[in-house]
Amino acid sequence: MKTNSLVFSIILIFGLISCTQNVVYEMNHDFENEAWHKDSTLTFNVNITDTNQIYHIFFNTRITGQYEHSNLFLFVNTAFPNEINTRDTLECILAKPDGEWLGKGFGNIWSNKIVYRKYIKFPYTGVYSFEIEQAMRSDILPYVLDAGIIIEKAVK
Numbered sequence: 001m002k003t004n005s006l007v008f009s010i011i012l013i014f015g016l017i018s019c020t021q022n023v024v025y026e027m028n029h030d031f032e033n034e035a036w037h038k039d040s041t042l043t044f045n046v047n048i049t050d051t052n053q054i055y056h057i058f059f060n061t062r063i064t065g066q067y068e069h070s071n072l073f074l075f076v077n078t079a080f081p082n083e084i085n086t087r088d089t090l091e092c093i094l095a096k097p098d099g100e101w102l103g104k105g106f107g108n109i110w111s112n113k114i115v116y117r118k119y120i121k122f123p124y125t126g127v128y129s130f131e132i133e134q135a136m137r138s139d140i141l142p143y144v145l146d147a148g149i150i151i152e153k154a155v156k
Helices: 002-019
Strands: 023-030 042-048 055-064 071-079 085-093 104-106 109-120 126-134 144-153
Touching: 023 042, 023 055, 042 144, 055 071, 055 085, 085 109, 109 144, 126 144
Parallel strands: none
Antiparallel strands: 023 144, 042 126, 055 109, 055 144, 071 085, 071 126, 104 109
């Protein structure tokens, strides 16, 4: 068992090193000891310094196989440095209609990197605040292990 954990850790480290060269920001909130309550807002503050760069924004989720839905709805509130605010609703498809999980799986845990925005430019330098709320009908959403955001430079 220890050998499997060691091999997995080494593969994960090399995978992260090779995939992080274009990552500008990545942060996740861990729910492993709790459920995601409807009132729990995840806040991510991202300092953008280059308005000429083109970016991609993704949301991460990691769920267990006991997750009871095939999707996850999110409310995404974005506060721009110039005090403009936007609100979006995003549906994250986590399983096929036949129940097969999407994303990358290891054991009973499934990770997804869901596209939010691609090929965008941030219009202002400064801190952008992204607030994420789960928008499912349930007040409490069990079996979500973590959720987060990734902002990457678009490869030309």
